[in-house]
Amino acid sequence: MRKTTNSSQMLINQLREITGIQDPQILLRALKTSQGDISHAVGLLTTQPPEEGQGTDEIPDTEANREAQKVRPEVGKEGAPPKDDLQTAIELSLQESQAVERELNRALDANVEDSAARVKRKCCEAQGESCSPADWIRQDEWPVGIHNMGKTCWFSAAIQSLFHLPVLRRLVLNYCLSERILEKCKSHSVLGPLCCRRAFERCFQIQ
Known part of the structure; x- marks a missing residue:
């Protein structure tokens, strides 16, 4: 009896590591449903729900399956996983940084040109000269x-x-x-x- 209990506990631990499901009751029910077949149990815990128009004979609607669907990441309508949120945030941040940098460079260029014009104008005024050669x-x-x-x-x-x-x-x-x-x-x-x-x-x- 103890040997059977230890074997079941070992299988439950393996299922926990593979599926990420922590509830021992759900893992135990999936193991019982699969009659000790760990591959079948993993399939029960991780299989996607059937799409519209498909039968449900191959994937029984069990509590273990429903719980597994809660913990699995969502999948888009086309069957492809959604874009990584962190990568999206990084790309947006880079775009914003580049836009800010361009605006800053334009502002600095304009400020340099304006400062140069003011310095030249002040120098000419101090020397009593006109800045425009046409006015000489x-x-x-x-x-x-x-x-x-x-x-x-x-x-x-x-x-x-x-x-x-x-x-x-x-x-x-x-x-x-x-x-x-x-x-x-x-x-x-x-x-x-x-x-x-x-x-x-x-x-x-x-x-």
Whole structure:
């Protein structure tokens, strides 16, 4: 008798591990229904309920079966298991994080551009200069920009982007040629470019 009890308990423990059902009464009834056949008992505890139109002869409607259906995970209408909730949550979280990151990058880019514009505007205002080259005004015969011409084109092209800087413009516009050169150059059309070139040569120590 004790040997039979031990054998039944061992089978019940195996059923518990296989099916995850903890109720010993349900496990015992399934074991009795299967007449000690553990494979049959597992089938009774884990078999899906019959679909509409199918008979119920192969799967008896027992309390063990009903309890097994409660503990088994739900299955979709197509017979496929539902998508893992954790994976779905991770994907949604990643999508939200990427969207937030894109918005942050756009905001940072806009802020950088706005800050650069404000700094440039303040610098121009402090120097008494207009930020727009179109608003620059000639001083006498002096140009507001540099025109590439003749043998100085390589040099003027190199410093073209620097001429709008107030400091550099003042150095060029306020540069004075020697009396000897002024005596030789009476025409402003020649004097202006020559003075610009000499001023830049002095600024950049070009020999």
